Amino acid sequence: MSNTPATRDYGRPFRANWLARSGWLIALLYTLYAANLLDISWERFIVGLDNGAKFLGEMVPPNFSRWKLLIENLIETIEIAIIASAFGVLFSLPVGLFAARNLMPGWITWPFRTFIALCRSFHPVIFAILFVKAVGFGPLAGILTLIFASIGFIGKLFAEAVEEISLKPVEALRATGAPFMSVIIYGVLPQVLNRFIGFSSYQLDANLRNSTMVGIVGAGGIGGTLFSAFQRFDYDFLAAILISIIALVMVSEYISAQVKKVFQ
Amino acid sequence: MSQERIWQRFTFAERLSRFAVFLGFAVALSVSLRTVEIIPEFLLDAPTQIADLLKRMWPMDLAYYPEGIHHAMMETLHIASLGTLLCIILAVPVGILGANNIVRQPLLNWLSKLILVSSRSVNTLVWALLFVAVFGPGALAGTICIAFRSVGFVGKLFAEALEESDPGPIEALQASGAPWLSIFLKGYWPQVAPAFWGIFLFRWDINVRESAVIGLVGAGGIGMVLDTSLNLFFWDRVSVILLSIFTVVILAELLVTAIRKRII
Secondary structure, X not given: OOOOOOOOOOOOOOOOOHHHHHHHHHHHHHHHHHHHHOOOOHHHHHHHHHHHHHHHHHHOOOXXXXXHHHHHHHHHHHHHHHHHHHHHHHHHHHHHHHHOOOOOOXXXXXXXXXXXXXXXXXOHHHXXXXXXXXXXXXXXXXXXXXXXXXXXXXXXXXXXXXHOOOOHXXXXXXXXXXXXXXXXXXXXHHHHHHHHHHXXXXXXXXXXXXXXXXHHHOOOOHHHHHHXXXXXXXXHHHHHHHHHHHHHHHHHHHHHHHHHHHOO | OOOOOOOXXXXXXXXXXXXXXXXXXHHHHHHHHHHOOOOHHHHHHHHHHHHHHHHHHOOOOOOHHHHHHHHHXXXXXXXXXXXXXXXXXXXXXXXXXXXXXXXXXXXXXXXHHHHHHHHHHOOHHHHHHHHHHHXXXXXXXXXXXXXXXXXXXXXXXXXXXXXXOOHXXXXXXXXXXXXXXXXXXXXXXXXXXXXXXXXXXXXXXXXXXXXXXXXXXXXXXXXXXXXXXXXXXXXXXXXXXXXXXXXXXHHHHHHHHHHHHHHO
């Protein structure tokens, strides 16, 4: 025994992680419990699959014969997204600045932070419903909806970006007696502008995606046509709409990737 | 002697491309503003309409919460959780297919990317419409809609995490002749697990928000109650529903932040 080389006992290299295993078990049990509660059963799923096959069958040759309507709607969707992004970005700049806790006193930041939280926590569709009631059907409701959604998203990220800046330039400017606006323009904005442009181009993307949806509740864009195609069981036209939405989103992702490259 | 050098931060090409981006956006914006169909009277009328809306929402019908909302709210939470769990099952294989350091087949990478982009570019509400058509109204459609919608997000981030993992341990496992599953479970998984759970929690938070609205098209949860109240003009109930959605969303966000702090 003594002439064998001494091997240190490292223990088992891949020890069983009982904590993780019990976590997976709990997830499994929860799945069964919740599925039971929601009345989700295997039979319903199978019946649904049959339905789904029929549904897909009816979609299969996508019907692009009404391409004029399609293009018109797509253009309206793009317009909603562009206008909403422009105004959303414009408004979220001051909102984000006022919500940054390192520049503003508490009594200014908290109302703005609450406003941002309010904009963020409701899904755009809920805003869309309220705006459709307030300003009637049409793209205006969609634009207002997406402006609020943009303020919620960019405002939050922008406030966080401002909170991370170095305060030295700000202090230096203040020490020279620069007025408030100059402190913002020369001390704060140069540090965060690149990130702000990044968020904005992302938000343009997100708005484009969401503007395909706000139409479902009557707020303009391609969503309305999509919804009525659904209700008329016009599934081949529906397939055409879905394909063009996916294509539009892919194109916009490509463009925003190019724009990001420009600003790096 | 006095040859002045003018220092510039960006090259001519950079400035030109930046200018092109701004110009392009400005042109798109002005074209959109000119052609989008906005009825100015509706915009001017908006403040009175919104004031009217708020007046109808107040006082809230709080007594409605226990009888009509609570059950639907629980259903919404179950849809969100179950949908997120189901999404894991779908997203892990797609994510692995998309990671170009694991699957070295550009065609399969591309296929995975196509699945992920389609999942992300079709909006939650549109997914909900599709699955309501397939499975009929109810929580089953909602759960599957949430799962399909989340695949794009979770799968993309999971694939990126896999691509960033350190090849050292994987090479060691390969050298020892470990089978593929062991390489994945003991080489890749421990490296990406924290990122994965972070993504999972983040998506759950988003899904709570989204599952609150998919009921508007019949996919179960609180959205169905909201839809009924909106159609019957019970604005005092609508405000209670909105308040409860807001509360649940904020609580979910606080919970996720607390868990993230502990595990990451």
